[in-house]
Amino acid sequence: MLKLYNSLTRRKEPFKPLQAGKVRMYVCGMTVYDYCHLGHARVMVVFDVLARYLHWKGFEVTYVRNITDIDDKIIRRAAEEGVPIEALTERFIRAMHEDEKALGCLPPDQEPRATRSIPQIIAMIQALIDKGYAYVGENGDVYYAVSRFKDYGKLSGKKPEELRAGARVEVSEAKRDPLDFVLWKRAKPGEPAWDSPWGPGRPGWHIECSAMSTACLGAHFDIHGGGADLQFPHHENEIAQSEAATGHPFVNYWVHAGFVRVNQEKMSKSLGNFIRLRELLQKYPGEVIRLCLLSSHYRSPLEFSEDSLRHAQAGLTRLYTALRGLPEAEEGEEGRIWRQRFEAAMDDDLGTPEALAVLFDLAKEINRLRDRDPDRAARLGATLKALGNVLGILTQDPETFLKGETADLSDEEIERLIEQRNQARKRRDWASADRIRDQLREKGIVLEDTPQGTLWRRA
Ligand SMILES: [Zn+2]
Incomplete structure (x- = not known):
């Protein structure tokens, strides 16, 4: 039986899906304002292997990985380049898909994007306000009230009182508590915006994952993954949002991929x-x-x-x-x-x-x-x-x-030289045969003589 280390319980646990034979998995994907680095590659490959392995063990797997296609870094980069936000994000989404394919990853079953999930995000924020877990600040932003969620810190092991003691209090903030985090950002002039009950604005980062995972996989699902750096605050905040909004447990197994050094x-x-x-x-x-x-x-x-x-x-x-x-x-x-x-x-x-x-x-x-x-x-x-x-x-x-794909010699040239060498060997002209072999070795081509003939590869 598969055992997975669950960051929530801090131990390896036998993996049992909620529904027999079916696995629902959500992984936090990229914020598309730059090319993938090795840390992204690791997350892609690790969860691709987990999905493939679950499939090999006979599970029917639904693998969802989101795309964060709106945030401060995206807005800044698009402004720097003087291009529309969609042009920027489309370019990096295409690059990400190329990189993922080059790494041999299968595409996830669903790839929801924040900008295409605004109604679901607004509905979840409204539910949090209705239940008293969120409020509209004086500046028009909507905040999550961390003190209202009694299990806050259960994933990261961080205690709210200690976090509060270490938090920087910024005078300009409209938060009631330094731990509160933004759910909806009111648009500043010139920023991209969507209409909402709280005025034009855009979603905060944490809420998009709660809303998209619930929309794709339901309120309670099996596996939530991502890089270890997302455990706090991102995943801690996702739990607080989702469990408060839906009234259900959110995720059974939290799986985190380590850092790249x-x-x-x-x-x-x-x-x-x-x-x-x-x-x-x-x-x-x-x-x-x-x-x-x-x-x-x-x-x-x-x-x-x-x-x-x-x-x-x-x-x-x-x-x-x-x-x-x-x-x-x-x-x-x-x-x-x-x-x-x-x-x-x-x-x-x-x-x-x-x-x-x-x-x-x-x-x-x-x-x-x-x-x-x-x-x-x-x-x-x-x-x-x-x-x-x-x-x-x-x-x-x-x-x-x-044989690889990059070398100075084409396959035809290599095979022609091997044929010449074989002719030389037949004539017992060992000097010529060796010379051709050395010539190929200099170009990084390694020959191997077998009973079935000469095989070659690029070293
Ligand atoms: Zn996420």
Whole structure:
């Protein structure tokens, strides 16, 4: 049985969905004012693997990930660039979808956007006002009254009185309590605005996730995910809003993906060690980046370096090399033990490093059997591919991956040189054969002579 670490209870718990056989999952998505960085990539990949794994275990999964397409940063950036907000957000939504595809993530089942969910957001704010959990401040903004929600702090473990003691009191604020947060922002001149019972304005960030998750998945659902940095205040505030507005428990399992660290420091814009996914994709295939992200447990900090990418590249090459040249086959009975080992690793709070170790062991076994028992090796190859696919890897043809896409020589040129080398070898002209081999090696092409002929790959 799958166990997941639940941030709400701070322990691993057996996963039991609310409705037998069905899983409803909501993940906080991107604020689309810039390109995805490695932290976004990690959240995308982790929850893609969770959705794929639940599906593999036979659950029917509904995966919703929102898009925050209106907020202060978006408004500022659009103004800086002198473009309409929609033009800016459409550009970064398109880029995000490209990045996600390059990482081998399946699209979520639903991708609600804040600007298309205004009626649901307004309805939830109105419900909170009606129930006495929200109020209109003197400045026209609508605030959530934190002191009214008795469970505030249950997710983050933070106590309201301690938070209040540490809060900065800003004189200009119209809040009754420094912990209160904004639900609806009244528009300033020139800002984008939607009509509401409280005048033209736009939603606060926290309320959009409460409203969109409820609209897509109902008031009470199974899994809510996101990056660890969202636990407080964003997710704490979502709980306060949703449970107060609907009167139901909100989410059963809170799942948080850890930080990305670059050279032992947390990756952040202010530290200037911020890595955009696009920059990495110019140097490494998305599948390599994906394997690199899955090599750490999702809750641990991910220690990122070029070395970790090179390590992932070497690992993926090992897996594809085991699959290369195997005849087509169906999975067989001998795959069962490997499937069980894989499942045991994944059932333990999505243990992808251990699950990958199973795949590397399996690749070794395939290599050992390749000549001795090719049929068995081929059936195990089918198991390796199937289990890799659960993690979203090994989805390409091994030849395609191993030959790569970037090199000075085209495939035709490489094959022509290999043919020349074969002719030379036939003539026993070893000097020419070696020269061609060296020439290819200089271009990063590695040859491997097998009984079936010469295979090549880009190193
Ligand atoms: Zn959210």
